[in-house]
Amino acid sequence: MRAKILGEHVLILSVLADSLALHLTGLLTGAMAVLRFEDLHLSPVAFTLPLGFATVDIRWYSLAYISGILIGWWYLIKLLDQPGAPMARRHADDFVFNATLGILIGGRLGYAIFYEPALFAHPLDLLKLWEGGMSFHGGAAGVAIGIVLLARRNGLSWLRIHDYVACCVPFGLFFGRLANFVNGELWGRPTDVPWAIIFPRSGDGLPRHPSQLYEAGLEGIVLFAVLWFFFWKTKARYQPGKLVGIFLIGYGLSRFTVEFFREPDVQLGTMPWGLTMGQTLTVPMLLAGAWLVATARGRRVRVEPIAGGDSVA
DSSP, X not given: OHHHHHHHHHHHHHHHHHHHHHHHHHHHHHHHSOEEGGGGOOOSEEEEEEETTEEEEEEHHXXXXXXXXXXXXXXXXXXXXXXXXXXXXXXXXXXXXXXXXXXXXXXXXXXXXXXXXXXXXXXXXXXXXXXXXXXXXXXXXXXXXXXXXXXXXXXXXXXXXXXXXXXXXXXXXXXXHHHHHHTTOSOBOBOOOTTOEEOGGGSSOOEEXXXXXXXXXXXXXXXXXXXXXXXXXXXXXXXXXXXXXXXXXXXXXXXXXXXXXXXOOTTTOSOTTSSOHXXXXXXXXXXXXXXXXHHGGGGOOXXXXXXXXXXXX
């Protein structure tokens, strides 16, 4: 009798174990299923504005640029409130207009030059900013030109202004990369990591790195934290060129690293010398940044403030 009862118990436990194993297998299979981008229900359009008989789509890409510029402007003013500021509030207000033009014109022309020269065959297509296609390197060059023009017009130190502006750039990079992710563009290389995502626009159905989020984290959050530390916790801002040099090194290392996870531009692929175009463009940035940091101490001078309190020896 006992053997019979024991046998029945063993049979019941065996059935329960099999049932539990099947249940756990189902859960694990579901948990390990690759996430599809469309399951996130993200749309490039943030909202639609009715204008008379027509409607205008306001895209996250546009809002990213606007947010980056406005928040960067706000933070720049906070930096200028500190002793030894290289320019006054009125200069910062003027600079925002120059920076906006530099970002838009430089970013679009840079993209056409480095990534899509065919755009020059249809010049009107250069104006279609809403379709994406902006180069950070081109935008940075445009902003740099705006800084030099502002400094020459007002007799200011262009290099020290660069230092302060560099601390504000990570805001725009962060929002811009998030917008790239929402648009489902600039995806990563194929991978089998658990957080891989299938981007429908890739056309091959392969799970890929969400490299846009890697860039948002490194170029936005990490780079901002590094520059915050050097501005607020050290005397770096009194050594002209040091902060912008740190920015160039930080961005260059971040971009160079993420390019190993990001799918190269389809029209370019990997360059003949083994690097992507993004990595190639970061090399001069890294070299310039290293030189600026290494020579910054030699440019240390008594800082007479344009705004923000007493002079700093």
